[in-house]
Amino acid sequence: MSLLPGGVSVSHLRVYDWPAPDGVGRAGSGSPHLHTASAEAYVLLGGTGAVHTLGPDGFVEHRLAAGDVVRFDPGVVHRAVNDGDLEVLVVMGNAGLPEAGDAVLTFPPDVLADPAAYRAAALLPGPGASDDELAAAARRRRDLALEGYAELLDDVRRLGPAQALRPLHEAAARLVRPYVPHWQDRWTRTVLHETDGTARALEGLVRGAAGHLASARVREARPDPAPRRYGMCGRLQTWPLG
Template sequence: MTTGPTGVGPALPGGVSLSRLAVYDWPAPDGVGLVGSGSPHLHLASTEAYVVLGGAGAVHTVGADGFREHALAPGAVVSFTPGTVHRAVNDGDLDVLVLMSNAGLPEAGDAVLTFPAAVLADPAAYAAAVALPGPEAPDEGRAAAARRRRDLALEGYGELLDAVGRHGAAEALAPLHAAAVALVRARVPRWREVWEASVGAGARATDVALTDLVAGAAPHLAAAGARALAPVPGPRRYGMCGRLQTWRVGG
């Protein structure tokens, strides 16, 4: 098999990243989900979409419109913008293709879990709570740490839902959003570097192509080609909502 030139910018259209999610089958402390659930969290800069491949469940969201429950079955597509708290709920073999804007940013830390307020307010405590053992650790140890992390996020999520019921979504989300910004602020210059090298480069290449096409030229077409994306080798990693199979999609 041969591949074409790598080109400029991200590998997938629009600079999305791609992963396949098997939502955790660990029973949740709050009893939600017939099988289990993932860890509630939000993204600061990136939009995420679920494309359901199999199984059954839901994604619960908390945004400006309050709490919403979106049923998931094969063929369903649900998208949520930055700042939307989301939780994947598994009612049986839930298998999801996840599309994320800004390829590279989620991997660089564009996500904050809904830990209790005291943890969110302490960067050291948050870092300790979110960390998982390295790949050299036994799988059972990594699974146990991921489950503890999920359960702590659900504890804070319960506090959030209570505040939404008492004060409304806007007032309840404001302190969470402020804490999330404080936690990631130091990373943002690196995020910009990642974005400029991938999505930004792709956008600039399109701008040049459109300018050339208006002038009746298309030098970029001489570099036409295709590329094959191989999944990252090894076992699926422990993500926030389940076990993830990922692909390298950087520019």
């Protein structure tokens, strides 16, 4: 299956029901993080909860009702808050980049400043790890992100969002920089390729040409049969990207 229309990816998220150290969320919460190049949207499917964001407007709580959509641009810190059985359809721009590392967790500044320490804190155990081991590592990662998030939230309230978020944004850029050439290649072969195809189709249609319609295809995909993986904010069911 090729990329979904518009070069997006989707996943079905069940937000973690682990109680958060700061007591936010009656049922728990996800890990606060931001994306460096890709926009993201949550479509609420069921349950109750909210998304907490830190961005140009400071701290904002976005309460969610069935069918609501909340979008975050790159750079906005977001945290899913679970008040009970919160399930979300996650729509990600630039399908493939988020999966390739376009997310930075709000770890404490000393961890963000050390790429090796960041990788050690962010990566989950590899093949062969039990589900209990994966869950424990994901929970430790979430709690460390919440530790840094608490400091960041205090700075946003004390200094204002622009000044408080700047060090995080700069640290995020440093952390992902080694991966950007790979991202550029992937984006060119996928999202840009699709965008260019639309541009060519429009150029043809304005001349009355419809040759591209003859090569139309139908594609389908099934959810990944593997157990739901441990994502930033919860357990994820995914579909193949390509």
